[in-house]
Amino acid sequence: MLGRVNHIAIAVPDLKAAAAAYRDTLGAAVSQPQALPEHGVTVVFVELPNTKVELLEPLGEASPVAAFLDKNPSGGMHHICYEVDDIILARDRLVEAGARVLGDGQPKTGAHGKPVLFLHPKDFFGTLIELEQA
Amino acid sequence: MLGRVNHIAIAVPDLKAAAAAYRDTLGAAVSQPQALPEHGVTVVFVELPNTKVELLEPLGEASPVAAFLDKNPSGGMHHICYEVDDIILARDRLVEAGARVLGDGQPKTGAHGKPVLFLHPKDFFGTLIELEQA
Structure with a gap:
């Protein structure tokens, strides 16, 4: 899968400082920064x-990375995104296996314009997993 | 670089449980578990x-992942390993740029039998970076 x-x-x-460290x-x-207000991040x-x-840097009031930075003020690895062929098939298989999908369980349009889902890190040993339909 | x-x-x-989650x-x-006592992990x-x-699961008394699991008992993302063509050239460039190499600054033989170095996570926004000579 x-x-x-x-x-x-x-x-x-x-x-800005992180991009400079990776570049220099x-x-x-590294790309130019891109503000994605609908996702609450600049990337x-x-x-x-x-x-x-x-x-990822938080953008706006309800950023999904703000709480992470409260706990990890220096920053850190936030999630891994894996591609899947069919996100509905993947979701149904995961739910059947007992894994929890974050939110209402429906794929959202992710930062690359494709359907994505996030899986509960407690079901995967502390790692937040994003699935993106390729 | x-x-x-x-x-x-x-x-x-x-x-065992993590391998089953990724597989099933x-x-x-997923591979069979491989004990790497000289690196203090089973992988x-x-x-x-x-x-x-x-x-990675800790193996032995002085495992490099034991302290991480003390802080993150459920587990979590530990490091990212990037390949470089010449690890000495990479190290010298990084040190000149002010980055800190962990340990004595000399490459060690990593888990894949190739020279590796680790960079201080405080210099890279909370991410532990491994460099491996390809």
């Missing part, structure tokens, strides 16, 4: 040869 | 099309 790792998301308190210190190709994409890292 | 994401490492308190619930191909490889996830 799990396909490619689409991205690894890292929450950071200072997106680590020598990676910088770090392009690697086989996948990407997404640096 | 940063090349492929070689792996994403996830520390777990119960490797998430439908991924299960989760093979994805473009990279891999490594599930």
